[in-house]
Amino acid sequence: MGICPGIxxxxxxxxxxxxxxxSIITLTTDFGESSPYVAxxxxxxxxxxxxxxxxxxxxxxVPQDIHQANxxxxxxxxxxxxxxxxIAVIDPGVGTQRKPIAVSIDDRxxxxxxxxxxxxxxxxxxxxQIWELNNSAYWRSQLSSTFHGRDIFxxxxxxxxxxIRIEELGIVKTDWxxxxxxxxxxxxxxxxxxxxxxxxxxNLITNIAYSQDKQPPNILxxxxxxxxxxxQWVRTYGEALSGELVVLISSDGFLEIxxxxxxxxxxxxxxxxxxxxxxxxxxx
Amino acid sequence: MGICPGIxxxxxxxxxxxxxxxSIITLTTDFGESSPYVAxxxxxxxxxxxxxxxxxxxxxxVPQDIHQANxxxxxxxxxxxxxxxxIAVIDPGVGTQRKPIAVSIDDRxxxxxxxxxxxxxxxxxxxxQIWELNNSAYWRSQLSSTFHGRDIFxxxxxxxxxxIRIEELGIVKTDWxxxxxxxxxxxxxxxxxxxxxxxxxxNLITNIAYSQDKQPPNILxxxxxxxxxxxQWVRTYGEALSGELVVLISSDGFLEIxxxxxxxxxxxxxxxxxxxxxxxxxxx
Amino acid sequence: MGICPGIxxxxxxxxxxxxxxxSIITLTTDFGESSPYVAxxxxxxxxxxxxxxxxxxxxxxVPQDIHQANxxxxxxxxxxxxxxxxIAVIDPGVGTQRKPIAVSIDDRxxxxxxxxxxxxxxxxxxxxQIWELNNSAYWRSQLSSTFHGRDIFxxxxxxxxxxIRIEELGIVKTDWxxxxxxxxxxxxxxxxxxxxxxxxxxNLITNIAYSQDKQPPNILxxxxxxxxxxxQWVRTYGEALSGELVVLISSDGFLEIxxxxxxxxxxxxxxxxxxxxxxxxxxx
Numbered sequence: 001m002g003i004c005p006g007i008x009x010x011x012x013x014x015x016x017x018x019x020x021x022x023s024i025i026t027l028t029t030d031f032g033e034s035s036p037y038v039a040x041x042x043x044x045x046x047x048x049x050x051x052x053x054x055x056x057x058x059x060x061x062v063p064q065d066i067h068q069a070n071x072x073x074x075x076x077x078x079x080x081x082x083x084x085x086x087i088a089v090i091d092p093g094v095g096t097q098r099k100p101i102a103v104s105i106d107d108r109x110x111x112x113x114x115x116x117x118x119x120x121x122x123x124x125x126x127x128x129q130i131w132e133l134n135n136s137a138y139w140r141s142q143l144s145s146t147f148h149g150r151d152i153f154x155x156x157x158x159x160x161x162x163x164i165r166i167e168e169l170g171i172v173k174t175d176w177x178x179x180x181x182x183x184x185x186x187x188x189x190x191x192x193x194x195x196x197x198x199x200x201x202x203n204l205i206t207n208i209a210y211s212q213d214k215q216p217p218n219i220l221x222x223x224x225x226x227x228x229x230x231x232q233w234v235r236t237y238g239e240a241l242s243g244e245l246v247v248l249i250s251s252d253g254f255l256e257i258x259x260x261x262x263x264x265x266x267x268x269x270x271x272x273x274x275x276x277x278x279x280x281x282x283x284x
Numbered sequence: 285m286g287i288c289p290g291i292x293x294x295x296x297x298x299x300x301x302x303x304x305x306x307s308i309i310t311l312t313t314d315f316g317e318s319s320p321y322v323a324x325x326x327x328x329x330x331x332x333x334x335x336x337x338x339x340x341x342x343x344x345x346v347p348q349d350i351h352q353a354n355x356x357x358x359x360x361x362x363x364x365x366x367x368x369x370x371i372a373v374i375d376p377g378v379g380t381q382r383k384p385i386a387v388s389i390d391d392r393x394x395x396x397x398x399x400x401x402x403x404x405x406x407x408x409x410x411x412x413q414i415w416e417l418n419n420s421a422y423w424r425s426q427l428s429s430t431f432h433g434r435d436i437f438x439x440x441x442x443x444x445x446x447x448i449r450i451e452e453l454g455i456v457k458t459d460w461x462x463x464x465x466x467x468x469x470x471x472x473x474x475x476x477x478x479x480x481x482x483x484x485x486x487n488l489i490t491n492i493a494y495s496q497d498k499q500p501p502n503i504l505x506x507x508x509x510x511x512x513x514x515x516q517w518v519r520t521y522g523e524a525l526s527g528e529l530v531v532l533i534s535s536d537g538f539l540e541i542x543x544x545x546x547x548x549x550x551x552x553x554x555x556x557x558x559x560x561x562x563x564x565x566x567x568x
Numbered sequence: 569m570g571i572c573p574g575i576x577x578x579x580x581x582x583x584x585x586x587x588x589x590x591s592i593i594t595l596t597t598d599f600g601e602s603s604p605y606v607a608x609x610x611x612x613x614x615x616x617x618x619x620x621x622x623x624x625x626x627x628x629x630v631p632q633d634i635h636q637a638n639x640x641x642x643x644x645x646x647x648x649x650x651x652x653x654x655i656a657v658i659d660p661g662v663g664t665q666r667k668p669i670a671v672s673i674d675d676r677x678x679x680x681x682x683x684x685x686x687x688x689x690x691x692x693x694x695x696x697q698i699w700e701l702n703n704s705a706y707w708r709s710q711l712s713s714t715f716h717g718r719d720i721f722x723x724x725x726x727x728x729x730x731x732i733r734i735e736e737l738g739i740v741k742t743d744w745x746x747x748x749x750x751x752x753x754x755x756x757x758x759x760x761x762x763x764x765x766x767x768x769x770x771n772l773i774t775n776i777a778y779s780q781d782k783q784p785p786n787i788l789x790x791x792x793x794x795x796x797x798x799x800q801w802v803r804t805y806g807e808a809l810s811g812e813l814v815v816l817i818s819s820d821g822f823l824e825i826x827x828x829x830x831x832x833x834x835x836x837x838x839x840x841x842x843x844x845x846x847x848x849x850x851x852x
Contacts, residue, residue, distance in 0.1 A: 032484030039341035041361025056609035079611025095520030147535030200600030234661030251715030316768030323625035327647025379804030429804035431819030
């Protein structure tokens with residue numbers, strides 16, 4: 001969003017580009033698009049800061065799945081420029097004891113519930129400060145018990161975007177919910193992990209970090225079903241024929257299982273959380 | 285969209301923020317995303333006003349469901365800032381006698397077919413004027429019979445955004461289609477209503493307005509099936525255990541039925557329009 | 569995106585509106601929204617050019633369906649203003665021999681894989697130049713084998729948007745993949761074609777170009793099933809009753825089959841690629 005020099009003056013927090021000021025607010029929710037919840041949040045943001053540039057990340061997070069949200073956010077947020085304000089509302093505990101928080105992390109801002117969805121990003125951060133949002137002066141005047149995306153998170157983001165300092169929105173919080181994603185285990189000549197996400201193509205992304213200089217596995221066990229010798233180790237899908245089962249390294253550096261031009265999740269009957277085992281036996 | 289002072293001069297209608305001019309156009313359709321219809325409308329808008337900020341509200345309105353569209357729009361539009369231009373295209377009667385209209389309402393603009401989708405907002409308005417869009421000079425030069433979103437509504441919105449006055453786009457219309465959503469009925473110790481919307485979580489939103497100071501019901505009948513004593517009255521989902529049936533007040537002030545961490549619509553086999561009855565019998 | 573005169577100076581390529589500079593980047597993918605791929609591409613773009621206005625066209629192209637992508641893009645892109653930069657990532661051959669390309673065409677820019685998805689637009693262009701993107705200085709520093717949307721196409725678009733000249737990004741390419749969509753055939757008193765797309769309403773759009781001044785057909789055969797006398801020739805859906813089978817001219821000038829207020833694809837069991845035959849026999 002281009003703003004002229006001098007117009008917003010000191011009231012501005014956004015990214016400085018020469019003398020241009022930016023203000024990007026992203027949205028990640030499990031609201032879908034059939035209900036008006038996302039539209040309402042956009043209205044609240046623009047009602048407070050009509051110059052904010054709203055960017056949809058996803059509204060198709062699996063409902064109430066804080067683990068998928070954590071994976072999604074840690075995958076996407078690092079690519080955004082400094083000073084971007086990220087709202088995430090996957091919030092099964094809305095209206096209970098769970099606190100609304102803002103995180104300032106290496107010149108980024110994260111806004112949402114304190115339920116672990118920001119754990120992955122927080123762990124990567126160098127300069128991290130967590131704030132409990134307790135200044136209701138910056139919330140909508142009527143607080144509902146079921147829609148803090150509208151009543152707290154959207155207005156807080158828009159006020160940040162307009163230049164209100166984070167110190168005015170809440171108080172420093174020294175403990176917060178940490179979500180521990182399942183870690184792979186190293187066994188004798190094998191690694192045991194999990195399918196952490198299934199993408200739109202049905203490709204299975206696992207939690208096993210991998211790189212091209214490692215030995216390719218020759219055993220693959222999914223949900224206790226052995227696919228030994230029935231898969232190929234490839235660099236990319238197009239190296240195998242249509243319909244073939246392939247194992248490769250995903251674009252974010254994890255082991256991935258795919259069926260070329262097919263849907264591995266459906267054809268192999270695998271879902272998020274399914275177990276995966278790779279092995280390196282000689283003569284297998 | 286930040287525009288420099290003086291650049292657009294008197295040709296601008298947008299919201300004035302100091303000397304910054306804004307021009308927000310929202311889109312609500314039943315087009316989905318698999319076909320190019322939404323993309324085409326965005327192209328038409330930006331072809332006329334490349335500075336317009338286009339905001340997607342939803343393209344997942346149930347196809348041709350003017351009642352759901354009416355509910356969606358009345359829920360979302362009030363949150364948007366003044367001078368926002370809202371296009372809505374849920375238009376089963378496209379190309380027939382139904383008229384294309386623009387509504388100016390308390391410094392907002394609504395653009396779409398005259399089929400009742402704007403009824404709810406119009407009823408809430410203080411200063412309302414309906415215009416029949418009949419000046420084809422502001423339409424696309426070739427008018428199709430099946431896609432007025434592209435040929436009339438998108439160009440009209442973009443011309444409004446560029447500062448053309450609404451008086452130039454049509455003539456005042458004194459009658460228009462009014463959609464009457466079903467009203468709840470008060471019986472002896474009971475209220476009878478309908479499920480008016482089902483959100484992405486499967487929560488059932490009804491047409492029974494409610495507030496925390498009213499007596500909680502102890503009888504709940506959905507589609508003639510009695511859930512007496514099998515539900516809890518809560519303020520928010522997290523107050524009950526996973527899997528429990530709860531009744532609460534929705535974020536827009538209506539009675540809502542949910543299954544905690546579940547999908548009430550699927551599990552209870554309820555759909556939009558299903559009947560709901562709540563009662564207050566002593567000893568129930 | 570409003571930018572003040574003089575700020576970007578000669579570094580700017582965008583559309584000049586008086587002295588306002590624009591920079592619109594559209595996205596078309598088969599990524600869906602449940603995975604972070606689209607969000608990542610938006611982050612990469614805004615990381616390089618935070619002033620770019622990102623417009624979602626669709627992320628619901630059928631996975632790896634380059635024919636649907638070609639149809640979608642040729643339908644939508646012509647409506648956008650000059651200097652728009654269009655990224656399209658439907659890329660089953662990612663990481664193989666297929667080249668990444670940019671197309672400059674009548675002051676538009678297309679960026680994506682050389683697999684035919686731009687064929688339709690290229691055929692319509694007057695001034696067309698194809699560039700093989702081979703200057704990795706403008707890519708992300710780590711090139712993956714499976715996600716060129718993130719590593720090549722998004723950064724190239726953002727650098728173009730910032731004003732880097734296309735000549736610096738690659739070298740002229742004189743041969744490229746051409747996708748030939750199936751053409752209808754004219755028989756004796758009949759035309760044989762295909763269903764090329766099915767929209768969100770289940771309407772069947774064919775590859776048979778038609779206009780209102782042609783003779784209406786009186787025979788309709790879908791997948792070898794004869795609907796003679798069981799359909800109506802109409803100008804728009806609302807001219808027939810709910811549930812009736814109608815044949816009309818689509819908003820982009822092709823023969824279209826629909827069921828009023830219904831879903832023709834589901835009810836007639838027709839899918840993309842299904843055969844259609846229309847006839848004009850007297851006495852039929």
